[in-house]
Amino acid sequence: MAIRYEFIKQDKQTGARLGIVHTPHGSFETPTFMPVGTLATVKTMSPEDLTELNAKIILSNTYHLWLRPGHEIIREAGGLHKFMNWDGAILTDSGGFQVFSLSDLRDIQEEGVHFRNHISGEKLFLSPEKAMDIQNALGSDIMMAFDECPPYPASFDYMKASVERTSRWAERCLTAHARPDVQGLFGIVQGGEYEDLRKQSAQDLVSLDFPGYAVGGLSVGEPKDVMNRVLEFTTPWLPQDKPRYLMGVGSPDSLIDGAIRGIDMFDCVLPTRIARNGTCMTSNGRLVVRNAQYARDFGPIDENCDCKVCKNYSRAYIRHLIKCNETFGFRLTTYHNLHFLIELMRKVREAIKEDRLGDFRDEFFESYGFNKP
Numbered sequence: 001m002a003i004r005y006e007f008i009k010q011d012k013q014t015g016a017r018l019g020i021v022h023t024p025h026g027s028f029e030t031p032t033f034m035p036v037g038t039l040a041t042v043k044t045m046s047p048e049d050l051t052e053l054n055a056k057i058i059l060s061n062t063y064h065l066w067l068r069p070g071h072e073i074i075r076e077a078g079g080l081h082k083f084m085n086w087d088g089a090i091l092t093d094s095g096g097f098q099v100f101s102l103s104d105l106r107d108i109q110e111e112g113v114h115f116r117n118h119i120s121g122e123k124l125f126l127s128p129e130k131a132m133d134i135q136n137a138l139g140s141d142i143m144m145a146f147d148e149c150p151p152y153p154a155s156f157d158y159m160k161a162s163v164e165r166t167s168r169w170a171e172r173c174l175t176a177h178a179r180p181d182v183q184g185l186f187g188i189v190q191g192g193e194y195e196d197l198r199k200q201s202a203q204d205l206v207s208l209d210f211p212g213y214a215v216g217g218l219s220v221g222e223p224k225d226v227m228n229r230v231l232e233f234t235t236p237w238l239p240q241d242k243p244r245y246l247m248g249v250g251s252p253d254s255l256i257d258g259a260i261r262g263i264d265m266f267d268c269v270l271p272t273r274i275a276r277n278g279t280c281m282t283s284n285g286r287l288v289v290r291n292a293q294y295a296r297d298f299g300p301i302d303e304n305c306d307c308k309v310c311k312n313y314s315r316a317y318i319r320h321l322i323k324c325n326e327t328f329g330f331r332l333t334t335y336h337n338l339h340f341l342i343e344l345m346r347k348v349r350e351a352i353k354e355d356r357l358g359d360f361r362d363e364f365f366e367s368y369g370f371n372k373p
């Protein structure tokens, strides 16, 4: 079966909604956070760790896996689920964003994008058809259309031409997408911070009737109030009965503010990336556990966290491991940060069930130390 979204209920205090996304590799409640496993691993986490954390879906990157180890090897392995021994759901990004964010010398044509491999320097070409072929080889449950995420900020004229090309590319992805019976292909809405371009992009994609829609072109350096405003005038153009995925987000406050504006799915490298430099998310804000002040602190990373790291290991011990560059230290901070965000989304879903997400936002922002605009 393909991807199917089940709308459960609308929060009475905000624009948030409770839903369930059904995939060939299991179903998950939304709003949800997807850990990022760029190179076929959520760095330092085993599939068992992810299952223990109640992660139901992870993200992997088409661009990176195409370059290393190559999508043909993964195809021969029987697909990405088998290759990495993960039986939950997998969403793959289309590679377009990584081309724009990782490689120089890119030449965007109607046919596709010519660029240089950011590791070997060799010339490469990525197109809607190629991005579909790679994702079909990976066998992901949710594939992303090949889009252009323009640099931020971009002129109206550039953005308009880019949105129209992204819509043409989306149609080519639908045509090239080989397995609509078992894979879901999401369109990606672009348009920068121009309300009429976001509407045009959303209407173009909705007319192609995708099983789900991503809001792209955000979390690219714009201020948070710009992101929130763009969401406010974009999500209303998306169907109520399909999932909405905000790409590359994010921090705890952005997850809550995105859910409040009708977003169902999020992904971000933040929790796993900051964990590897010894920064932890806690209910009272960020804690840089590698700092000297924790050398003799034998308490848990977060007094209010019930994860197995906070139950069994101290700040002093974790600080010691991180300072010595011990891999186990990164496993501990990563496990805790993922638990923190996955648990945060469970609390968000609970708040929606009880029609009190607005109140939950205020309480969380107060304790985490965010201002409450």
Ligand SMILES: O=c1[nH]cnc2cc3nc(NCc4cccs4)[nH]c3cc12
Residues within 6 Å of the ligand: 093, 094, 096, 097, 101, 147, 148, 149, 188, 215, 216, 217, 218, 219, 220, 247, 248, 249, 268, 269
């Ligand atoms: O429009 C997009 N299209 C396809 N993939 C994306 C991924 C994205 N990830 C971020 N932000 C998170 C970041 C990760 C690395 C640098 S920024 N923004 C993103 C936008 C897009």
Ligand SMILES: [Zn+2]
Residues within 6 Å of the ligand: 301, 302, 305, 306, 307, 308, 309, 310, 311, 336, 339
């Ligand atoms: Zn913890």
